[in-house]
Amino acid sequence: MSETPSGAAPGGLAAPAPAPAFSPLYQQIKSLLVRSLQAGEWQPGQAIPSETELAARFGVSQGTVRKAIDEMAAGNLLVRRQGKGTFVATHAEQATQFRFLRLTADDGSTPTLQRRLLDCRRMRAPLEVSRALLLKSGEPAVQVRRLLLASTPEGLQPVVLDDLWLPGGLFKGLTAERLAAWRGPLYRLFEAEFAVQMIRAEEELRAVVATAADAELLAVALGTPLLSVARLSFTYGDRPVEWRRGLYLTTAHHYRNELH
Amino acid sequence: MSETPSGAAPGGLAAPAPAPAFSPLYQQIKSLLVRSLQAGEWQPGQAIPSETELAARFGVSQGTVRKAIDEMAAGNLLVRRQGKGTFVATHAEQATQFRFLRLTADDGSTPTLQRRLLDCRRMRAPLEVSRALLLKSGEPAVQVRRLLLASTPEGLQPVVLDDLWLPGGLFKGLTAERLAAWRGPLYRLFEAEFAVQMIRAEEELRAVVATAADAELLAVALGTPLLSVARLSFTYGDRPVEWRRGLYLTTAHHYRNELH
DNA sequence: AAGTGGTCTAGACCACCTG
DNA sequence: AGGTGGTCTAGACCACTTA
Numbered sequence: 001m002s003e004t005p006s007g008a009a010p011g012g013l014a015a016p017a018p019a020p021a022f023s024p025l026y027q028q029i030k031s032l033l034v035r036s037l038q039a040g041e042w043q044p045g046q047a048i049p050s051e052t053e054l055a056a057r058f059g060v061s062q063g064t065v066r067k068a069i070d071e072m073a074a075g076n077l078l079v080r081r082q083g084k085g086t087f088v089a090t091h092a093e094q095a096t097q098f099r100f101l102r103l104t105a106d107d108g109s110t111p112t113l114q115r116r117l118l119d120c121r122r123m124r125a126p127l128e129v130s131r132a133l134l135l136k137s138g139e140p141a142v143q144v145r146r147l148l149l150a151s152t153p154e155g156l157q158p159v160v161l162d163d164l165w166l167p168g169g170l171f172k173g174l175t176a177e178r179l180a181a182w183r184g185p186l187y188r189l190f191e192a193e194f195a196v197q198m199i200r201a202e203e204e205l206r207a208v209v210a211t212a213a214d215a216e217l218l219a220v221a222l223g224t225p226l227l228s229v230a231r232l233s234f235t236y237g238d239r240p241v242e243w244r245r246g247l248y249l250t251t252a253h254h255y256r257n258e259l260h
Numbered sequence: 261m262s263e264t265p266s267g268a269a270p271g272g273l274a275a276p277a278p279a280p281a282f283s284p285l286y287q288q289i290k291s292l293l294v295r296s297l298q299a300g301e302w303q304p305g306q307a308i309p310s311e312t313e314l315a316a317r318f319g320v321s322q323g324t325v326r327k328a329i330d331e332m333a334a335g336n337l338l339v340r341r342q343g344k345g346t347f348v349a350t351h352a353e354q355a356t357q358f359r360f361l362r363l364t365a366d367d368g369s370t371p372t373l374q375r376r377l378l379d380c381r382r383m384r385a386p387l388e389v390s391r392a393l394l395l396k397s398g399e400p401a402v403q404v405r406r407l408l409l410a411s412t413p414e415g416l417q418p419v420v421l422d423d424l425w426l427p428g429g430l431f432k433g434l435t436a437e438r439l440a441a442w443r444g445p446l447y448r449l450f451e452a453e454f455a456v457q458m459i460r461a462e463e464e465l466r467a468v469v470a471t472a473a474d475a476e477l478l479a480v481a482l483g484t485p486l487l488s489v490a491r492l493s494f495t496y497g498d499r500p501v502e503w504r505r506g507l508y509l510t511t512a513h514h515y516r517n518e519l520h
Numbered sequence: 521a522a523g524t525g526g527t528c529t530a531g532a533c534c535a536c537c538t539g
Numbered sequence: 540a541g542g543t544g545g546t547c548t549a550g551a552c553c554a555c556t557t558a
Contacts, residue, residue: 047524050523052523052524060547066525066526067547069525074334081525082524082554083526084523084557085556086524086525100519102517102519104464200518201519202519204364204515204517207467207468207486207508223483225486226467227467254466255464255466256464257462258461258463259491284526286528323528326545327528329544342535342545343537343538344536344538344542344543344544346544521557522556524555524557525555526554528550528552528553529552530548534547535543535545536545537544538541538542538543539540539541
């Protein structure tokens with residue numbers, strides 16, 4: 001990097017969403033690293049260059065690169081492993097099955113969930129979804145519906161009814177067959193096959209009552225209270241790339257959250 | 261500090277919940293600072309000594325103190341203000357009204373809420389609460405019930421029915437009169453009058469239906485779906501000091517959450 | 521043994537706030 | 540002007556991983 005924090009020429013980069021021209025060096029490094037991730041220079045799960053190598057590349061000290069990486073690791077974009085290197089975050093690991101699902105069994109255990117695909121088709125998204133995903137009017141979307149089921153002593157019990165919407169342009173080859181054949185986290189499929197990395201999400205929670213259709217799919221009585229979880233997920237650059245609404249049955253499970 | 265990271269004598273401190281004997285220096289500094297907060301050496305809202313002063317006191321470099329403070333600031337224990345100093349976090353600021361309340365109006369705005377005290381009395385807590393608060397059997401608790409109301413074009417509408425339980429030993433002078441007279445955040449009262457600082461919390465969310473009593477207080481029909489939010493709040497040292505259950509009416513509001 | 525991230529230091533300078 | 544936190548550097552050494 002040729003700029004120094006105090007001596008950079010004004011004007012800077014003309015990118016669509018550039019960092020402020022005179023941000024701290026480590027913030028500029030961070031932006032550059034995010035762009036490399038976005039451009040696919042390093043794939044999910046792979047190691048990025050070492051701190052000293054990046055420092056040499058950008059012409060800054062190792063400590064400055066370190067601070068940039070620190071923030072990215074705090075934001076779950078990167079994962080540090082002492083002695084091994086720094087890796088691009090991935091949804092591939094077993095531990096991150098259902099990355100954003102905050103569902104916990106009432107005994108405190110993490111439930112083991114099975115998926116059952118209900119539907120996958122391309123269609124126009126409802127207005128609310130089109131707005132959230134910034135779809136141009138008429139731009140197609142992919143809808144996916146599925147159930148998550150927990151195994152209980154009495155057998156499989158549906159716990160979550162999920163309804164997903166994805167921008168059609170980003171998920172061109174996504175079909176029911178592809179989904180049904182996939183083993184592993186959904187977000188892993190998205191990152192591996194469609195180069196879409198889910199980074200963060202916003203959720204809106206409400207209590208609702210089950211409609212007739214919901215009740216049948218979840219195998220509960222009509223009018224059962226359900227936790228409605230509307231989620232908007234973002235990839236690099238705060239670009240929304242998935243909208244979903246989950247209906248959670250909270251009789252033996254709950255949504256767990258930590259506040260700081 | 262007389263210990264160095266590599267040359268400390270084994271054994272270390274015999275405190276009930278000590279840090280590992282050979283943790284990094286900045287972690288040890290952090291523990292010492294937390295203990296000072298816990299002991300009330302610096303009051304909420306007040307400035308702690310400057311980084312250089314703390315570095316001199318502990319016999320480490322300013323950068324090491326800085327890293328300790330960084331982590332505490334990230335955990336909302338301290339607040340940094342450039343040019344002014346580092347301050348003990350407080351619930352006194354207007355901005356932190358309803359510190360842990362994640363309620364948002366459906367138009368995205370932060371609702372202005374009024375409180376209405378329903379009840380405050382000392383009594384034995386139910387088993388679930390006693391367990392969560394680690395109360396000894398027979399140890400008394402303080403129960404507080406209240407409503408939060410939002411102003412709408414049609415007038416005040418109840419939105420949250422809160423049911424709090426506090427350890428009696430920590431909240432000796434807490435009465436209905438004291439609560440009714442208090443202006444400002446509840447947690448500010450707790451920190452100012454009872455020296456109890458709420459640091460973090462865990463919540464469990466469920467969808468339930470309003471009972472007759474709930475429905476009347478919230479002015480909704482019996483059977484209305486409500487968002488049940490059970491919260492356990494902690495002070496320094498992960499000590500649980502408040503249990504509450506809120507019933508949220510989510511027809512015009514929702515619970516907002518960010519996932520990373 | 522060599523490479524990686526993790527910790528610690530010492531010193532310089534900048535940005536912000538107050539008197 | 541002087542104090543505070545914020546950034547950046549350069550170098551040392553430690554802890555962990557792999558070969």
